[in-house]
Amino acid sequence: NAGVTQTPKFQVLKTGQSMTLQCAQDMNHEYMSWYRQDPGMGLRLIHYSVGAGITDQGEVPNGYNVSRSTTEDFPLRLLSAAPSQTSVYFCASSYRTGAGGNTIYFGEGSWLTVV
Amino acid sequence: GEDVEQSLFLSVREGDSSVINCTYTDSSSTYLYWYKQEPGAGLQLLTYIFSNMDMKQDQRLTVLLNKKDKHLSLRIADTQTGDSAIYFCAEGGGATNKLIFGTGTLLAVQP
Numbered sequence: 001n002a003g004v005t006q007t008p009k010f011q012v013l014k015t016g017q018s019m020t021l022q023c024a025q026d027m028n029h030e031y032m033s034w035y036r037q038d039p040g041m042g043l044r045l046i047h048y049s050v051g052a053g054i055t056d057q058g059e060v061p062n063g064y065n066v067s068r069s070t071t072e073d074f075p076l077r078l079l080s081a082a083p084s085q086t087s088v089y090f091c092a093s094s095y096r097t098g099a100g101g102n103t104i105y106f107g108e109g110s111w112l113t114v115v
Numbered sequence: 116g117e118d119v120e121q122s123l124f125l126s127v128r129e130g131d132s133s134v135i136n137c138t139y140t141d142s143s144s145t146y147l148y149w150y151k152q153e154p155g156a157g158l159q160l161l162t163y164i165f166s167n168m169d170m171k172q173d174q175r176l177t178v179l180l181n182k183k184d185k186h187l188s189l190r191i192a193d194t195q196t197g198d199s200a201i202y203f204c205a206e207g208g209g210a211t212n213k214l215i216f217g218t219g220t221l222l223a224v225q226p
Contacts, residue, residue, distance in 0.1 A: 042218040043158075044216070109156070
């Protein structure tokens, strides 16, 4: 998981609180994305970005905001945390084109609990 | 919509071969991937196969792709206890490089 850094690794929130999960990559990747992982459901795409200033919704975007002001950073904001957002969150990045299947690199995950 | 399915659990003995299967629905996927997730860790890319290939071998790993049946498999030869993990297949590629993941297969290797 070289190059993709997520913080914090663990967080407990109360219902209604807001917070931001940080993601940074130093590989000059155009693509960045956020996934959540829930038991029995694999990983589901929340939001993604194909470059600075461009973001789009994934499969499960409700309750989350993103922005991409720089190539390196792609923060995920929880506007008003709900227990249903208890999950493990993964940030990922990749080059736009090229050989190697546009290899997608994942961060180590952020464990979020909403009580 | 796009869907990727895997069996949830596989148990093998150390030294045996493991075969993890995956089916997908999006025939336009450019690449198909296998990721490994160890307990409490992130996802590690194991291997991938381009959609116009039938097979790819990488040391102990063999990936087979049947495009007609939309079936992907990962064979791990001489399975070791360190191979115990959850294995995810994913389809993706294309202009946005979004990945659609399967639910994951928990591989348990018995000594």
